[in-house]
Amino acid sequence: MKILVCISHVPDTTSKINFTEGDTKFDTNGVQFVINPNDEFGLTRAMWFKEKQGANVTVVNVGGPETEPTLRKALAIGADAAIRVNTEAKDGVQVAKELANVVNQGGYDLVIAGRESIDYNGGMVPGMLAALTNANFVTNCISLEVDGTNATAMREIDGGKETVATSLPLIIGGQKGLVEESDLRIPNMRGIMMARQKPLSVVEPTNAAAETNSVKFEKPAPKGAVTLVDADNIDQLVSLLHNEAKVI
Amino acid sequence: MSVLVYTESEQGKFKKVAFEVASYAKAVADQMGTTVTAVTVNAGDSSELGSYGVDKVLNINNGDLDKFNAAAYASAIEQAAKQEGSKVVVLSSSADSKYLAPLVAVGLDAGYASNVVEAPSSTAPFTVKRTAFTNKAFNVTSIDTDVKVVGVSKNAFGLVESNGNAASEDFSPAISTSGVTVQSVDKATDKVTIADAEIVVSGGRGLKGPENWGMVEELADVLGAATACSKPVSDLGWRPHSEHVGQTGKPVASNLYIAIGISGAIQHLAGINSSKVKVVINTDPEAPFFKAADYGVVGDAFEVVPTLIEKLKAFKAQNA
Numbered sequence: 001m002k003i004l005v006c007i008s009h010v011p012d013t014t015s016k017i018n019f020t021e022g023d024t025k026f027d028t029n030g031v032q033f034v035i036n037p038n039d040e041f042g043l044t045r046a047m048w049f050k051e052k053q054g055a056n057v058t059v060v061n062v063g064g065p066e067t068e069p070t071l072r073k074a075l076a077i078g079a080d081a082a083i084r085v086n087t088e089a090k091d092g093v094q095v096a097k098e099l100a101n102v103v104n105q106g107g108y109d110l111v112i113a114g115r116e117s118i119d120y121n122g123g124m125v126p127g128m129l130a131a132l133t134n135a136n137f138v139t140n141c142i143s144l145e146v147d148g149t150n151a152t153a154m155r156e157i158d159g160g161k162e163t164v165a166t167s168l169p170l171i172i173g174g175q176k177g178l179v180e181e182s183d184l185r186i187p188n189m190r191g192i193m194m195a196r197q198k199p200l201s202v203v204e205p206t207n208a209a210a211e212t213n214s215v216k217f218e219k220p221a222p223k224g225a226v227t228l229v230d231a232d233n234i235d236q237l238v239s240l241l242h243n244e245a246k247v248i
Numbered sequence: 249m250s251v252l253v254y255t256e257s258e259q260g261k262f263k264k265v266a267f268e269v270a271s272y273a274k275a276v277a278d279q280m281g282t283t284v285t286a287v288t289v290n291a292g293d294s295s296e297l298g299s300y301g302v303d304k305v306l307n308i309n310n311g312d313l314d315k316f317n318a319a320a321y322a323s324a325i326e327q328a329a330k331q332e333g334s335k336v337v338v339l340s341s342s343a344d345s346k347y348l349a350p351l352v353a354v355g356l357d358a359g360y361a362s363n364v365v366e367a368p369s370s371t372a373p374f375t376v377k378r379t380a381f382t383n384k385a386f387n388v389t390s391i392d393t394d395v396k397v398v399g400v401s402k403n404a405f406g407l408v409e410s411n412g413n414a415a416s417e418d419f420s421p422a423i424s425t426s427g428v429t430v431q432s433v434d435k436a437t438d439k440v441t442i443a444d445a446e447i448v449v450s451g452g453r454g455l456k457g458p459e460n461w462g463m464v465e466e467l468a469d470v471l472g473a474a475t476a477c478s479k480p481v482s483d484l485g486w487r488p489h490s491e492h493v494g495q496t497g498k499p500v501a502s503n504l505y506i507a508i509g510i511s512g513a514i515q516h517l518a519g520i521n522s523s524k525v526k527v528v529i530n531t532d533p534e535a536p537f538f539k540a541a542d543y544g545v546v547g548d549a550f551e552v553v554p555t556l557i558e559k560l561k562a563f564k565a566q567n568a
């Protein structure tokens with residue numbers, strides 16, 4: 001089985017979010033970048049397929065040279081090869097079109113992407129990629145089994161989950177549940193050494209066009225101070241929630 | 249030209265988000281000087297949509313669509329948009345709609361903006377405000393294609409009533425078979441879901457162990473709320489993963505969020521920030537959650553929560 005794992009390179013969850021150039025650009029100063037958490041679950045599931053069922057795992061990112069350490073980390077975790085499509089995409093559809101080109105050229109059976117990236121939160125790349133490549137698609141995917149060309153997946157829905165039967169070629173939008181938190185791997189020394197020998201190919205973009213344009217960023221309005229209620233005076237809390245906040 | 253909105257129903261009844269996206273579509277239609285057409289799938293009486301600004305309803309009644317199927321639903325919505333010549337298609341942020349929207353966007357060669365929190369600030373260029381960086385910021389985005397797809401964030405726009413009349417028509421799009429088939433659905437029908445809840449009651453590691461969740465559930469019961477938890481609580485197996493909220497869990501956009509024994513780590517706050525009113529109950533006055541909350545009680549959850557339940561019961565009895 002040939003698996004492609006789409007890796008989005010995102011600010012670490014502890015990052016403070018600031019903007020520069022008149023609030024038009026994300027300020028990367030002092031920000032640590034990591035593999036998007038949803039993609040890390042997907043990558044780990046891909047490693048499971050590789051080890052238990054035999055699979056070749058390629059990771060891909062659409063981005064500039066600064067994303068290579070993130071791809072190297074994925075190689076150190078155990079992916080066999082990496083591809084970087086050398087362009088700074090302006091929106092999700094542009095990423096999806098570049099990925100579609102990679103998928104079409106590579107003939108992958110299974111493409112594992114994340115439900116959503118934690119930076120732009122588009123939640124659009126995997127679905128668009130599936131539509132562009134005519135593959136089956138399951139998002140919010142919390143479990144995935146593959147048997148030959150058949151696949152069974154579980155999808156989280158509002159208030160529960162649903163089990164679906166599908167087949168390869170398949171694209172999923174994965175999340176926690178695909179593997180457990182405790183299954184996530186930290187690259188070890190050997191993995192890091194081996195990653196240096198593994199191929200990371202840089203391919204030029206097809207120059208697919210974006211369809212949306214980021215005009216500017218805004219930060220949420222600063223919050224007012226908290227109203228403290230004495231633990232011995234919970235009546236007051238009930239009254240505030242009713243009369244002031246009007247939420248009960 | 250009308251603005252098209254997908255109004256979701258469940259067992260024949262419209263979900264609340266259906267009225268919210270209809271209200272949003274009405275605001276867009278007013279700005280563009282056009283009308284609102286809703287698409288429904290196996291919904292019952294659709295006249296209610298008129299009260300939220302819908303002028304016309306395309307009712308799809310098709311047994312093949314009884315089970316949700318993203319590709320088939322997306323294709324039906326595309327066909328409706330083409331029939332109506334719609335330039336704007338509006339969807340909600342439910343799990344199903346977020347699944348559909350990218351497919352609809354590709355099918356219509358439309359640009360897509362998700363998690364939109366306000367009516368467009370301009371319709372030419374079509375400019376909307378959306379959340380980004382998991383609620384740590386907003387991004388003002390223009391959609392530059394002829395047809396636009398907008399995903400509206402839950403509880404951001406609200407319900408806006410208007411006295412309209414929704415004329416309904418049968419609509420029978422061509423449905424092709426899809427390669428994804430639902431085999432079973434596992435859903436608690438008696439519980440309020442985090443996605444739909446107006447109020448969410450959430451517990452953290454401060455509650456010490458799963459055996460102490462009785463009071464959290466009771467508080468949720470009294471309030472008609474959904475229950476949620478912090479990430480370590482689900483990682484420890486005290487609560488199911490589906491209750492994990494935060495930056496890497498489910499987002500919460502309720503009217504009221506009550507955090508019990510949760511410290512308020514940045515990743516937790518990112519996911520619950522768009523809740524309107526936040527209450528924290530924590531023994532530690534230095535807990536970061538107090539900086540993010542509207543109301544706070546410094547105290548032991550094991551004393552505060554039972555008292556709160558009692559007071560709320562009394563309040564409800566009085567206001568019944």
Ligand SMILES: Cc1cc2nc3c(=O)[nH]c(=O)nc-3n(C[C@H](O)[C@H](O)[C@H](O)COP(=O)(O)OP(=O)(O)OC[C@H]3O[C@@H](n4cnc5c(N)ncnc54)[C@H](O)[C@@H]3O)c2cc1C
Binds near residue numbers: 495513515516
């Ligand atoms: C990549 C990454 C992603 C993450 N994503 C998320 C996420 O999506 N959601 C999330 O929640 N976390 C997330 N986290 C974890 C986050 O950093 C915190 O560790 C977590 O939110 C802490 O959970 P907690 O507040 O329940 O526990 P703790 O930090 O242990 O806090 C417990 C709190 O309970 C209080 N307490 C103790 N006893 C009592 C009592 N008797 N009564 C009242 N209060 C009491 C304590 O004062 C303390 O403030 C993520 C972390 C990482 C690294």
Ligand SMILES: Nc1ncnc2c1ncn2[C@@H]1O[C@H](COP(=O)(O)O)[C@@H](O)[C@H]1O
Binds near residue numbers: 005092
């Ligand atoms: N620039 C990118 N390169 C590779 N994969 C990406 C990129 N952006 C998004 N993805 C994938 O698409 C998923 C959803 O991203 P998004 O649609 O941006 O929320 C991510 O979890 C990744 O798997």
